[in-house]
Amino acid sequence: MSDVQTWIKDTVTQHPVVLFMKGTAQFPQCGFSSKAVQLLKAAGATDIVTINVLENPEVRQGIKDFSNWPTIPQLYVKGEFIGGSDIMNEMFESGELKTLLQD
Template structure:
């Protein structure tokens, strides 16, 4: 895995308040989990969302898994911190924790 990809990922998550690495785009998710993640973020009122389509670049797709030490996509980052995938997001949404984190 190239250092360039790791640097780019680190820069992306640290310079944007909310970043979702996903399969597809917010307008056209390419898997159910990514679609669910986008739905939860929209329902939580996220305005400033940056999405990265991991299907566009195999190095980024593997790089984000290495970066987070998490084996699956989607992956949510808020203020540079790894939050988790769609299951964790869903649990946090149901408890109100996701909405609170995104408003903070």
């Protein structure tokens, strides 16, 4: 496992909610990342760790390899890969996202 893969694994297991995104929660740099942050906040997430993939090309590619998922943003809850903004939106609408974050 590469250093980047190890770092990603440590990050997603050490924090309850981790969002790999373009930009930051305060200044998202793509519409999907912005939507993902809004969904998490609306679902009641308070302790969100955001990782700006634009700051590090190795992390940007590494997270895609780690999850075997081609797009950013990517949400992890309690170390498990949940999905991107479309999946998050579906889960938010069904109430599943709020339930997942409360557990």
